[in-house]
Amino acid sequence: MAAQKIHSSTQKFTEIVDIVDNIVVLEGGYACVVIELTATNFALLSRQEQDAKIYAYAGLLNSLNFPIQILVRNKRVDITSYINQLEDAEKRTTNNQLKDQIEQYKSFVNEMVTVNVVLNKQFYIVISYSSLEGGIGAIAPGKGSQKDAFVAAASKTLLTKAESIHGQLNQLASTAKLLEREELIKLFYDIYNNDIVEPNQIVTDITTPIIQSASK
Numbered sequence: 001m002a003a004q005k006i007h008s009s010t011q012k013f014t015e016i017v018d019i020v021d022n023i024v025v026l027e028g029g030y031a032c033v034v035i036e037l038t039a040t041n042f043a044l045l046s047r048q049e050q051d052a053k054i055y056a057y058a059g060l061l062n063s064l065n066f067p068i069q070i071l072v073r074n075k076r077v078d079i080t081s082y083i084n085q086l087e088d089a090e091k092r093t094t095n096n097q098l099k100d101q102i103e104q105y106k107s108f109v110n111e112m113v114t115v116n117v118v119l120n121k122q123f124y125i126v127i128s129y130s131s132l133e134g135g136i137g138a139i140a141p142g143k144g145s146q147k148d149a150f151v152a153a154a155s156k157t158l159l160t161k162a163e164s165i166h167g168q169l170n171q172l173a174s175t176a177k178l179l180e181r182e183e184l185i186k187l188f189y190d191i192y193n194n195d196i197v198e199p200n201q202i203v204t205d206i207t208t209p210i211i212q213s214a215s216k
Contacts, residue, residue: 016188022180029130029132031154032128032158033126033158033179034124035166035169035178036177037124037169037176038176040174052171056171060168063165069125069128071123071124071126072122072124074121075120082109086106125176127161133157
């Protein structure tokens, strides 16, 4: 008996079932929201400002009565487009002194990138929800009205959790923003397709599966 080919997709191995507004619906009766933080440069702060950040972080951790996940993404920065802009500016300028300065700066940037990897750090707080929080008879995500009921319950709980720590997060970062559906789709596209999806392609069609395979 000939062995049957297994046709599968990486998409099936993701836990994401759907994204409704700002709620990420996951398999197994789970959901979450994601808060994006815009960090400040701790090293450039005064001693008093650094102490205030540390106390704010300690206060946040001590006030929690539910689990959170702190996610830090280090993403290598591609500065090709920036170098191209410098080259265009160098070609357009008629000022020889300015042209030389642009050339020197471009050489400096190229050398810096060659010696050091330029990374962009992104910070996120993930707050989770389990259908078990609803007690006995909790609703797990399904289809139709069952799914709507699950999303409604998850949304109420998650947004309450997010609101309870939002003020403290603003003391830690420049901004603390709850990601909406389109922003969440961009984030997951970027995570799963880091090497094959360009930023301007991410939400061309938000009904497209989150994972795009490079091979057919």
